[in-house]
Amino acid sequence: MNLLRFVLRRMVFAVLVLASVLTITFVLSHLIPGDVIQAWLGKEAATQPKLAALTAAKYHLNDSIPVQYYYYLVNMLQGNLGYSPSRGFQPVTSVIAQTLPYTLQIVFFAFIMTIAIGVVLGVVAARYNGTVLDKGIRIFYLGAYSSPPYFIGVVLLIVLSFVLNIPSGYAANPNLTPPTAITGLPIFDSLIEGNFAYFESGLVYVFLPALTLAVATFGLLTRVARSSLLEVMQTDYIRTARAKGLDEGSVFYRHALPNAAVSLITISSLLVTFLVTGTIFVEDLFGYPGMGLYVVKALAGTDYPGIMATTLVFAIIIITTNLAADILYAIADPQIRLG
Amino acid sequence: MESDKTATKPRKSGRVTGALRALTRNKESIFGLAIVVSFLLIAAVVELSTLLNVTILPYSPTAEVAPGALPPSLKYLFGTDNLGRDLFSRIVSATPYDIAIGYIVVGSAFVIGALLGGYAGIRGGILDEILMRFTDVFFALPVLVLALVIAAVLGTGVTNMAIALMIVWWPAYARLARGEALKVAHQNYIEAARLSGNGHRKILFRHVLPNISGTMLVYATLDIGTVILVYSGLTYLGLAVHPPTPDWGEMVSDYHSYILSAPWLALFPGLVISLGVIGFSLLGDGVKDAQETR
Amino acid sequence: MKDDDGMVLRTVDLKKHFRASKGLNLSSRSKTQVVRAVDGVSLSIPAGKTVAVVGESGCGKTTLARTIALLTEPSGGEIYLDGQRIDGGRESHREVYRKLQMVFQDPDSSLDPQMKVGNSISQPLKGLTGMSDREVRKAAVESLEAVGMSEDYFDRLPRQLSGGQKQRVAVARAISTHPRLLILDEPTSALDASVQAQILRLLVDLQKKYSLSYMLITHNIAVAGYLSDMMAVMYAGNLVEYGPCSDVMSRPRHPYTITLINSAPVPDPWKRNLLSVNIKGEVPSAINPPSGCKFHPRCPYAQAVCSEVNPPLEEITPGRWVACHFVEKTA
Numbered sequence A: 001m002n003l004l005r006f007v008l009r010r011m012v013f014a015v016l017v018l019a020s021v022l023t024i025t026f027v028l029s030h031l032i033p034g035d036v037i038q039a040w041l042g043k044e045a046a047t048q049p050k051l052a053a054l055t056a057a058k059y060h061l062n063d064s065i066p067v068q069y070y071y072y073l074v075n076m077l078q079g080n081l082g083y084s085p086s087r088g089f090q091p092v093t094s095v096i097a098q099t100l101p102y103t104l105q106i107v108f109f110a111f112i113m114t115i116a117i118g119v120v121l122g123v124v125a126a127r128y129n130g131t132v133l134d135k136g137i138r139i140f141y142l143g144a145y146s147s148p149p150y151f152i153g154v155v156l157l158i159v160l161s162f163v164l165n166i167p168s169g170y171a172a173n174p175n176l177t178p179p180t181a182i183t184g185l186p187i188f189d190s191l192i193e194g195n196f197a198y199f200e201s202g203l204v205y206v207f208l209p210a211l212t213l214a215v216a217t218f219g220l221l222t223r224v225a226r227s228s229l230l231e232v233m234q235t236d237y238i239r240t241a242r243a244k245g246l247d248e249g250s251v252f253y254r255h256a257l258p259n260a261a262v263s264l265i266t267i268s269s270l271l272v273t274f275l276v277t278g279t280i281f282v283e284d285l286f287g288y289p290g291m292g293l294y295v296v297k298a299l300a301g302t303d304y305p306g307i308m309a310t311t312l313v314f315a316i317i318i319i320t321t322n323l324a325a326d327i328l329y330a331i332a333d334p335q336i337r338l339g
Numbered sequence B: 001m002e003s004d005k006t007a008t009k010p011r012k013s014g015r016v017t018g019a020l021r022a023l024t025r026n027k028e029s030i031f032g033l034a035i036v037v038s039f040l041l042i043a044a045v046v047e048l049s050t051l052l053n054v055t056i057l058p059y060s061p062t063a064e065v066a067p068g069a070l071p072p073s074l075k076y077l078f079g080t081d082n083l084g085r086d087l088f089s090r091i092v093s094a095t096p097y098d099i100a101i102g103y104i105v106v107g108s109a110f111v112i113g114a115l116l117g118g119y120a121g122i123r124g125g126i127l128d129e130i131l132m133r134f135t136d137v138f139f140a141l142p143v144l145v146l147a148l149v150i151a152a153v154l155g156t157g158v159t160n161m162a163i164a165l166m167i168v169w170w171p172a173y174a175r176l177a178r179g180e181a182l183k184v185a186h187q188n189y190i191e192a193a194r195l196s197g198n199g200h201r202k203i204l205f206r207h208v209l210p211n212i213s214g215t216m217l218v219y220a221t222l223d224i225g226t227v228i229l230v231y232s233g234l235t236y237l238g239l240a241v242h243p244p245t246p247d248w249g250e251m252v253s254d255y256h257s258y259i260l261s262a263p264w265l266a267l268f269p270g271l272v273i274s275l276g277v278i279g280f281s282l283l284g285d286g287v288k289d290a291q292e293t294r
Numbered sequence C: 001m002k003d004d005d006g007m008v009l010r011t012v013d014l015k016k017h018f019r020a021s022k023g024l025n026l027s028s029r030s031k032t033q034v035v036r037a038v039d040g041v042s043l044s045i046p047a048g049k050t051v052a053v054v055g056e057s058g059c060g061k062t063t064l065a066r067t068i069a070l071l072t073e074p075s076g077g078e079i080y081l082d083g084q085r086i087d088g089g090r091e092s093h094r095e096v097y098r099k100l101q102m103v104f105q106d107p108d109s110s111l112d113p114q115m116k117v118g119n120s121i122s123q124p125l126k127g128l129t130g131m132s133d134r135e136v137r138k139a140a141v142e143s144l145e146a147v148g149m150s151e152d153y154f155d156r157l158p159r160q161l162s163g164g165q166k167q168r169v170a171v172a173r174a175i176s177t178h179p180r181l182l183i184l185d186e187p188t189s190a191l192d193a194s195v196q197a198q199i200l201r202l203l204v205d206l207q208k209k210y211s212l213s214y215m216l217i218t219h220n221i222a223v224a225g226y227l228s229d230m231m232a233v234m235y236a237g238n239l240v241e242y243g244p245c246s247d248v249m250s251r252p253r254h255p256y257t258i259t260l261i262n263s264a265p266v267p268d269p270w271k272r273n274l275l276s277v278n279i280k281g282e283v284p285s286a287i288n289p290p291s292g293c294k295f296h297p298r299c300p301y302a303q304a305v306c307s308e309v310n311p312p313l314e315e316i317t318p319g320r321w322v323a324c325h326f327v328e329k330t331a
Helices: A002-031 A037-041 A043-047 A049-058 A065-077 A092-127 A132-145 A149-163 A186-193 A196-233 A236-243 A248-286 A291-300 A304-332 A334-338 B014-024 B027-052 B087-123 B125-139 B143-154 B158-185 B188-195 B200-236 B248-258 B264-293 C061-068 C093-099 C117-128 C133-146 C151-155 C163-175 C193-210 C221-227 C245-250 C255-263
Strands: C007-020 C033-046 C050-054 C076-081 C100-103 C181-185 C213-218 C230-235 C238-244 C314-317 C320-322
Touching: A002 A037, A002 A065, A002 A304, A002 B125, A002 B143, A037 A043, A037 A049, A037 A304, A043 A049, A092 A132, A092 A186, A092 A196, A092 A248, A092 A291, A092 A304, A132 A196, A132 B264, A149 A196, A149 A248, A149 B248, A149 B264, A186 A196, A196 A236, A196 A248, A236 A248, A248 A291, A248 A304, A248 B143, A248 B200, A291 A304, A291 B143, A304 B143, B014 B027, B014 B264, B027 B087, B027 B264, B087 B125, B087 B158, B087 B200, B087 B248, B087 B264, B125 B158, B143 B158, B143 B200, B158 B200, B188 B200, B188 C100, B188 C117, B188 C163, B200 B248, B200 B264, B248 B264, C007 C061, C007 C213, C033 C050, C033 C061, C033 C076, C033 C213, C033 C230, C033 C238, C050 C061, C050 C221, C061 C181, C061 C213, C093 C100, C093 C117, C100 C163, C117 C133, C117 C151, C117 C163, C133 C151, C133 C163, C163 C193, C193 C221, C213 C221, C221 C245, C230 C245, C230 C255, C238 C245, C238 C255, C245 C255
Parallel strands: C050 C213, C050 C230, C100 C181, C181 C213
Antiparallel strands: C007 C033, C007 C076, C230 C238, C238 C320, C314 C320
């Protein structure tokens, strides 16, 4: 009951935040230099008189601001996000539908890699606290975390191109037939379909972008994992386990590790925020055709509808992740619900 | 205290020297401090030389001095780029902007955040509620994405990017200031100040701000590196500077197509960003530890 | 207690209720609970005298002090300072604070760590009087010397002082404008026993020197006995007993006062009150206080009426006031 109320409250809050983001984008669309119509068609709106008239009617751009705001919300809820000049005036919604799956793929694999690298290094650093190994890990994560993702990508490209020949510029070998959409994420769809050639190619192409993001992000996790493990090791509970005669190794892995895991949930939403933001750079660097690359192209082409829509989608992803992390954390640690 | 020999010495600058001593006890913080100081010095010297019209760079950052990309050598420390420009001169000449942006953005976020957050913290009520909900919205969006949107509205350029970063940066400081102000607001000396006939504004400036600025400064020290990192991201995306003006992030972006033929081109500017950010975060960590152990 | 002749402070049915809600409740409009921290207190403080308000922690005595000092808005009732009504913004705070000052419990928190001792003491002078900077400095030094500290301390920071010195500074700040009434909120409870005695002696001296009136908030019967002329006993937001301090201490009449005084450590055990009362249970929650007399669940004399009617504070013998239905049983 208590949990349900907490979840409900967080959900209402998430919706309110989203509504505020929508309001902000509406305000911004009116602040864009030039005609309001540019907010829906970009700077080249004048070259598309027909589309401009259609858009003005659809979004009631000749009416008062409150009326415009109402139709703005209605259109947003219906998924009408304007037309993207950097994509030949395609509806923004369909551009998002094409690009979002690739971004989610990167974030998915990068998240797994971040957790793997971050937790392993954090655990090793805590287990061998104060040794050369601990210090080496600290230097590594400090360096990685302080570097911009595009620079990490450049370094990885230089290092790995001598060893492997990893292709980039696409989400998979363009000569292969892509799978039909089932989950929407091509790599998983190809696996379900049994299209192993595409599956393999997809993994190869996603590897470097995802690894780059993971290297740029894991430091956050390692730092938290290490310090929370060390903190748990200081508690009475662990002292008791030691006093029972358990050896240091099993005290660490069987007792301290599960306890420290809870604190990692809180940071996971921060990780996702980092990864999602980072896709803008790695997709640009590796030419991976996701939403990040789209927003870079949109910025270059003053494609306002594209920029606004991608912002909205990024916000939705982050708000949902925060909500999920809040709920997970509340389940894992009942005390938080009181606060 | 009575038995402490140092207590009898004049204690006028005891705080600052004490903090410095605590800071220099840690090797990492010394390293961080060294990096930060050298970046600041380079920035100052470069800026001064432009103001005084004195050439201190080995070559002009925008002129062709060699035939195409040359690898690093004694003559061209970091090599030359695809257009034959000296990479070392380009990187050094970009220092003032990148460092200044870090300080300007953090500084203005600090001031706005401390005033708004501090006032909301001691005042409470509806104003506090509005400010907190407002910052919640900002927190739901990553700073880079928000900066991109603002960039779209304001247009590109260094000034506009600095403004965009200020707009997205102050809510974190407002949150921090508000939390710290809440702690201070429960102290009896605030009530004693009220009993001295002081209103919210006087209390904010005389008691709250002096007492919260320490914690905020520690956070700010850590934060300058982050601003530099995000700003370099904006320049990487081509939103701040326009060629041929050199900038670290923009150089990585420009040169990344030559990573196979001339890998040093993208490596050096990237390394400089990383080094600067590491310097600020090590220094920030050190300052934080020094403050906590006091 | 009707007229203000010779009374520096008078409260009439003073109330302070808090709404206990946790942040912004978006989903459920749960009924907000009310904490009755101060629930109808009428108290007078004669000029030049000390009135102690004693009670256990959580009984509302500190809230009473803060409400009287206008640090929080009263929920009901009236406050008169020197015959002038001061609550509800009827009088400017500057006017009020020129006559009323406060000394807080925790000397560490009552001085701004970033502010020099002299500036702390000067604060009320600057804020409340129209003195020039030189006059302020002179008055602040005078105040500092009045609490037994030299001018050398003027430019020190609080962390260079001991706990006792900090409390002296807090007292110096409170008396710097020569107020009529000083509210002392547990002025010595955070200090070591030896320092406690010094501060108490200082307070007695200052009272004579500046003809101050004290409202002493304390849980310590011994401190109250040392410093006070009158004693008011507070329980769960109400006064349950009031009278001359020595009377109340030697012949307590409210069952709660009896237990309170008996539980206090006394130097001479033979003086302990022979009437011993065993109480059970704990201090009631201020959110859902018991009906009727709030002490009835713990009271050995409780009858049916006690759970229905809250007894008023009545004068049983001249100068002695008790709020109990069966006060004759403790005679």
